[in-house]
Amino acid sequence: MIENEHLISPLRRGRRPGTSSSRKAILDAARARFAEDGYATTIRKIAADAGVNPALVIQFFGSKEDLFAAVMSISPEALARIDQAFDGPEHGLGERVTRAHLTLWESDPQDSEALMAMLRAAVSTSQAAGQLREFIQARLLKQLGLRLHTDHDAPVRSGLASSMLMGVIVGRHIVQVPALAAEDLESVIRVVAPAIQMVLTGRREG
Amino acid sequence: MIENEHLISPLRRGRRPGTSSSRKAILDAARARFAEDGYATTIRKIAADAGVNPALVIQFFGSKEDLFAAVMSISPEALARIDQAFDGPEHGLGERVTRAHLTLWESDPQDSEALMAMLRAAVSTSQAAGQLREFIQARLLKQLGLRLHTDHDAPVRSGLASSMLMGVIVGRHIVQVPALAAEDLESVIRVVAPAIQMVLTGRREG
Numbered sequence: 001m002i003e004n005e006h007l008i009s010p011l012r013r014g015r016r017p018g019t020s021s022s023r024k025a026i027l028d029a030a031r032a033r034f035a036e037d038g039y040a041t042t043i044r045k046i047a048a049d050a051g052v053n054p055a056l057v058i059q060f061f062g063s064k065e066d067l068f069a070a071v072m073s074i075s076p077e078a079l080a081r082i083d084q085a086f087d088g089p090e091h092g093l094g095e096r097v098t099r100a101h102l103t104l105w106e107s108d109p110q111d112s113e114a115l116m117a118m119l120r121a122a123v124s125t126s127q128a129a130g131q132l133r134e135f136i137q138a139r140l141l142k143q144l145g146l147r148l149h150t151d152h153d154a155p156v157r158s159g160l161a162s163s164m165l166m167g168v169i170v171g172r173h174i175v176q177v178p179a180l181a182a183e184d185l186e187s188v189i190r191v192v193a194p195a196i197q198m199v200l201t202g203r204r205e206g
Numbered sequence: 207m208i209e210n211e212h213l214i215s216p217l218r219r220g221r222r223p224g225t226s227s228s229r230k231a232i233l234d235a236a237r238a239r240f241a242e243d244g245y246a247t248t249i250r251k252i253a254a255d256a257g258v259n260p261a262l263v264i265q266f267f268g269s270k271e272d273l274f275a276a277v278m279s280i281s282p283e284a285l286a287r288i289d290q291a292f293d294g295p296e297h298g299l300g301e302r303v304t305r306a307h308l309t310l311w312e313s314d315p316q317d318s319e320a321l322m323a324m325l326r327a328a329v330s331t332s333q334a335a336g337q338l339r340e341f342i343q344a345r346l347l348k349q350l351g352l353r354l355h356t357d358h359d360a361p362v363r364s365g366l367a368s369s370m371l372m373g374v375i376v377g378r379h380i381v382q383v384p385a386l387a388a389e390d391l392e393s394v395i396r397v398v399a400p401a402i403q404m405v406l407t408g409r410r411e412g
Binding site: 119120122123124129132133136137140153155156157159160162163164165166167168170171172174175176177178179180183187188191192194195196198199202204 | 325326328329330335338339342343346359361362363365366368369370371372373374376377378380381382383384385386389393394397398400401402404405408410
């Protein structure tokens with residue numbers, strides 16, 4: 001970052017001095033805290049470790065979820081696209097959620113690399129699995145809130161749907177089973193979306 | 207194996223001398239050939255490397271598929287249970303396939319450890335992913351044969367179903383997302399099976 005400071009546009013140069021080093025101190029502190037305490041750590045602790053005010057952490061990163069995503073090099077836009085897919089009418093929910101997950105891996109190389117690194121780490125080490133577990137659970141509860149579900153099954157249903165979509169991505173992009181890798185994205189969505197609709201709602205799309 | 211030879215029951219001691227060392231030579235040769243040539247290697251090449259007759263390989267291991275499974279420490283019974291689930295009437299297909307996949311991971315610690323090792327390797331190294339890819343594709347074509355499908359989508363559909371079930375297993379047993387890990391197996395099957403039925407058949411059960 002620092003070495004490319006002269007490449008930043010004049011508009012972004014307007015930030016006050018120290019911004020870029022505070023940002024880096026927060027990210028370093030967050031990385032260490034997430035590794036040590038897991039996702040249950042607090043913005044307050046991270047701010048203390050970084051020697052900044054908690055308000056500055058919020059100003060830079062918005063929320064603990066976005067800070068975790070930044071540590072994992074996932075863009076906040078990527079998370080927002082998944083959340084938005086859960087929003088909206090029940091009609092088409094399976095297709096929106098399927099499309100949001102699969103296009104994340106097929107359209108943005110930086111996000112897909114970051115997700116891949118996260119997945120590899122989670123499959124290889126139980127510490128990384130623990131962090132990811134808490135992050136995913138927190139996101140499931142949030143997606144549940146977005147849908148205003150009262151059904152106690154809702155986190156199970158969205159967790160199963162996300163897991164199944166992750167499986168499709170592993171089969172298609174990581175193991176690269178020929179029959180799946182050769183299929184175009186729209187055909188995959190056509191087969192998978194009705195199944196995800198059933199998992200999420202318990203009902204077939206009418 | 208050799209060092210425990212004296213622990214083998216009297217019945218198994220009746221095998222002719224050299225059996226256990228030939229078996230080991232075949233497994234070692236197979237491991238090296240699968241690593242070098244991938245799943246496309248032949249029984250003939252493996253037998254030549256092991257210095258035995260190809261017929262002995264078949265006598266010991268049955269088929270290339272079972273030999274690959276033995277190299278990966280997966281029991282032939284485990285593969286047979288998955289294949290059998292694809293057999294039988296379309297009614298209940300999703301439930302049979304879902305149950306066969308999920309119980310494999312929940313009932314037999316040795317098979318689930320072997321599958322876990324295979325999955326970890328496939329996610330971490332592209333060579334392991336390549337071997338697994340060819341093995342899975344060969345199995346998909348076989349499962350397709352079992353169903354006597356003429357539908358050209360069939361390998362795509364069974365590949366997607368297997369991938370989605372693998373995703374459920376990763377979410378529940380590896381990442382251990384709390385909402386999924388806490389759910390009992392029958393409740394998971396109840397949510398997942400109708401979706402797998404739709405992926406496999408394109409139709410809702412009932």
